[in-house]
Amino acid sequence: MKPGPRRSVSQSDLVAAAFELLEQKGFAAVSVRGVAAALGLTPTAMYTYFPSKQALLVAMVEELLSGVAGQSSGADASPEAARDFLVVTAVALRARLREHPGAIALVTSGPLDGARALGLAERLGEAFLTSGAGDVDTAARAAHALLALVLGQVALETAWGEASEIEPAALWSDAPPHPITDAGAALGVREGAEGEFRLAIERLVDAWR
Amino acid sequence: MKPGPRRSVSQSDLVAAAFELLEQKGFAAVSVRGVAAALGLTPTAMYTYFPSKQALLVAMVEELLSGVAGQSSGADASPEAARDFLVVTAVALRARLREHPGAIALVTSGPLDGARALGLAERLGEAFLTSGAGDVDTAARAAHALLALVLGQVALETAWGEASEIEPAALWSDAPPHPITDAGAALGVREGAEGEFRLAIERLVDAWR
DNA sequence: ACCTGAACACCGTTCAAGT
DNA sequence: ACCTGAACACCGTTCAAGT
Numbered sequence: 012m013k014p015g016p017r018r019s020v021s022q023s024d025l026v027a028a029a030f031e032l033l034e035q036k037g038f039a040a041v042s043v044r045g046v047a048a049a050l051g052l053t054p055t056a057m058y059t060y061f062p063s064k065q066a067l068l069v070a071m072v073e074e075l076l077s078g079v080a081g082q083s084s085g086a087d088a089s090p091e092a093a094r095d096f097l098v099v100t101a102v103a104l105r106a107r108l109r110e111h112p113g114a115i116a117l118v119t120s121g122p123l124d125g126a127r128a129l130g131l132a133e134r135l136g137e138a139f140l141t142s143g144a145g146d147v148d149t150a151a152r153a154a155h156a157l158l159a160l161v162l163g164q165v166a167l168e169t170a171w172g173e174a175s176e177i178e179p180a181a182l183w184s185d186a187p188p189h190p191i192t193d194a195g196a197a198l199g200v201r202e203g204a205e206g207e208f209r210l211a212i213e214r215l216v217d218a219w220r
Numbered sequence: 221m222k223p224g225p226r227r228s229v230s231q232s233d234l235v236a237a238a239f240e241l242l243e244q245k246g247f248a249a250v251s252v253r254g255v256a257a258a259l260g261l262t263p264t265a266m267y268t269y270f271p272s273k274q275a276l277l278v279a280m281v282e283e284l285l286s287g288v289a290g291q292s293s294g295a296d297a298s299p300e301a302a303r304d305f306l307v308v309t310a311v312a313l314r315a316r317l318r319e320h321p322g323a324i325a326l327v328t329s330g331p332l333d334g335a336r337a338l339g340l341a342e343r344l345g346e347a348f349l350t351s352g353a354g355d356v357d358t359a360a361r362a363a364h365a366l367l368a369l370v371l372g373q374v375a376l377e378t379a380w381g382e383a384s385e386i387e388p389a390a391l392w393s394d395a396p397p398h399p400i401t402d403a404g405a406a407l408g409v410r411e412g413a414e415g416e417f418r419l420a421i422e423r424l425v426d427a428w429r
Numbered sequence: 430a431c432c433t434g435a436a437c438a439c440c441g442t443t444c445a446a447g448t
Numbered sequence: 449a450c451c452t453g454a455a456c457a458c459c460g461t462t463c464a465a466g467t
Contacts, residue, residue: 018431019431042458042459042460043459043460043461044460052432052433053432053433053434054459055433055461055462056431056433058461058462059430059431059432064460064461115328116328116329118375118379119375119378120325124380129398129401130398132398132401133398133400133401136400136404140400147399147403148403148404148407151400151401151404151409152404152416154400154401154404155373155409155420156369156373156423158372158376159368159369159371159372159375159376159420160365160372161372162368162371162372162375163369163370163371163372163375164364164368164372166327166328166368166372166375167332167371170327170328171332189339189341189342190342190356191341191345191346191349191356191359191360191363192341192342192345192360192363194356194357194360195341195357195360195361195363195364198357198360200361210361211361211364211368214424214427214428215365215369215423217427218426218427227449227450228451251439252440252441252442253441262451262452262453263442264443264451264452265450265451265452267443268449273441
């Protein structure tokens with residue numbers, strides 16, 4: 012079943028193979044050639060399924076975001092339920108992004124304007140509305156800020172997580188001490204303990220209600 | 221003055237040339253070969269100045285962050301002055317990141333553990349402490365969250381900014397409507413109007429005091 | 430319609446050699 | 449010490465050709 016006018020794999024297969032590479036060898040290893048080879052295809056065969064590598068990455072982001080926000084946002088639920096939805100969704104999104112090393116590189120490299128990304132932003136806005144945000148404009152701003160906090164937090168966690176592996180000798184350098192930042196490191200702020208994250212999310216959510 | 225055992229350029233020259241490329245051709249164009257060529261050097265000559273491309277990128281991030289937070293954080297100032305410092309610093313950091321297209325790709329690709337990045341986090345923590353944060357731990361968490369919000373906000377602005385150029389025809393697609401998100405777009409949330417940004421920062425800062 | 434093979438214009442990095 | 453030139457093992461993408 013090598014050549015022939017019949018489709019041998021699917022778009023989903025390419026996305027799955029790409030995630031396999033992302034998980035095992037990092038973002039840099041997610042190449043057109045690598046993905047194609049993992050499926051026994053020639054690099055050029057990929058262009059039958061996606062118009063470009065960028066399109067493949069967008070499909071990966073969509074896959075990553077799928078299912079993060081449940082079907083119902085709780086538009087007809089109580090303010091307390093809506094608040095819970097916001098916190099739970101933020102925690103779930105962070106967990107999803109942390110599952111795959113290099114996921115933020117993926118998210119920040121590929122545009123976030125897919126249907127799933129916009130749908131997620133919309134659900135967050137709805138939840139802010141029923142949880143106590145005064146009007147639609149405020150809800151939109153709040154949803155934007157919540158999404159930004161989650162993204163930035165994961166980006167910082169990843170950056171600082173990688174960094175600590177590289178230069179442990181920096182402790183003996185002549186750099187000035189950082190008592191507060193070090194206290195944060197001891198707290199697990201850098202490593203991204205879930206409790207710390209949830210606390211920050213709750214503060215932001217409550218600030219917009 | 222082609223060869224010879226005398227240093228013909230400096231590390232700063234390489235960083236400057238790299239920013240020139242970043243500004244004019246985007247993050248993907250910041251290559252070892254491109255930077256070297258801009259200075260009339262061979263690609264391999266760069267490895268006399270930096271041990272790797274990654275080291276060059278880290279130097280760029282440090283340059284980007286330099287001067288964002290002033291010398292004094294206002295540790296001996298009033299709580300109100302400290303609050304102002306936090307907001308002003310966040311706004312300045314965002315402006316700095318937005319100056320160069322592809323700056324977030326740079327920041328998220330290269331680690332943020334340079335001296336400047338840690339120093340910035342420390343100054344923010346100090347300011348939170350004098351502005352009303354109860355203890356060192358809370359200040360560390362607050363500084364982390366503020367940094368994350370700025371980073372994530374710029375990342376979202378960039379992603380949505382690029383996206384809107386690609387597919388204006390999506391308005392006519394069969395996708396479900398997004399009234400809240402669209403209201404946000406009309407507000408300038410996506411494009412990143414400074415007023416919207418400052419408002420979100422103030423909410424987060426006040427939530428931690 | 431789907432896929433291959435060759436080709437184009439690139440990458441980061443290493444290494445021996447020159448001055 | 450600083451730099452060049454050649455080389456290695458890669459990239460994304462295009463294009464003509466096969467079935």
